[in-house]
Amino acid sequence: MYLNYKKNLFQCYLKHKYFYGGNKNMLPAVDYLIVPDKGDPYLEGHKCNVCEAIFLGERTVCSKCFARDKMSKVKLSNNGTLYSYSIVYRSFPGIDVPYISALVDLEDGGTVKGNLINVEPDPDNVDFGMKVKVVYGDALGRKDKDGNSYMSYFFEPA
Numbered sequence: 361m362y363l364n365y366k367k368n369l370f371q372c373y374l375k376h377k378y379f380y381g382g383n384k385n386m387l388p389a390v391d392y393l394i395v396p397d398k399g400d401p402y403l404e405g406h407k408c409n410v411c412e413a414i415f416l417g418e419r420t421v422c423s424k425c426f427a428r429d430k431m432s433k434v435k436l437s438n439n440g441t442l443y444s445y446s447i448v449y450r451s452f453p454g455i456d457v458p459y460i461s462a463l464v465d466l467e468d469g470g471t472v473k474g475n476l477i478n479v480e481p482d483p484d485n486v487d488f489g490m491k492v493k494v495v496y497g498d499a500l501g502r503k504d505k506d507g508n509s510y511m512s513y514f515f516e517p518a
């Protein structure tokens with residue numbers, strides 16, 4: 361009886377942590393990464409209603425066709441192809457190197473820069489045009505002064 365009680369309490373805790381409060385205290389590392397209270401995080405673009413160009417970050421004027429006040433928010437795809445990459449060997453103190461900095465064209469539009477993970481940083485393992493997917497996770501375990509974690513996005517081979 362007591363064991364059952366403990367077990368239920370634990371399951372309640374897990375349910376609360378992962379289903380109801382999973383993203384709580386996770387702040388997005390960039391403003392175009394949306395972390396809803398419930399549901400999966402996603403990347404957000406702004407799409408021009410005139411020429412359909414997609415940009416990251418909010419803007420009022422389209423950089424492609426110069427239309428004003430014609431931008432609307434759009435949820436970006438989690439699938440894309442590797443457009444270009446660079447293997448980084450020197451970075452800021454505390455950043456593990458080498459890592460792959462990648463430029464990815466997303467399936468329904470939008471080009472996003474981020475790190476390609478779960479691949480050995482060696483040109484033999486990385487191909488231009490390879491299929492990748494966007495994955496979300498803790499931004500290298502860093503926390504702000506209030507103890508909040510940051511959520512970031514990464515690419516990995518699809």
Ligand SMILES: [Zn+2]
Pocket residue numbers: 408409410411412413422423424425426427
């Ligand atoms: Zn436009």
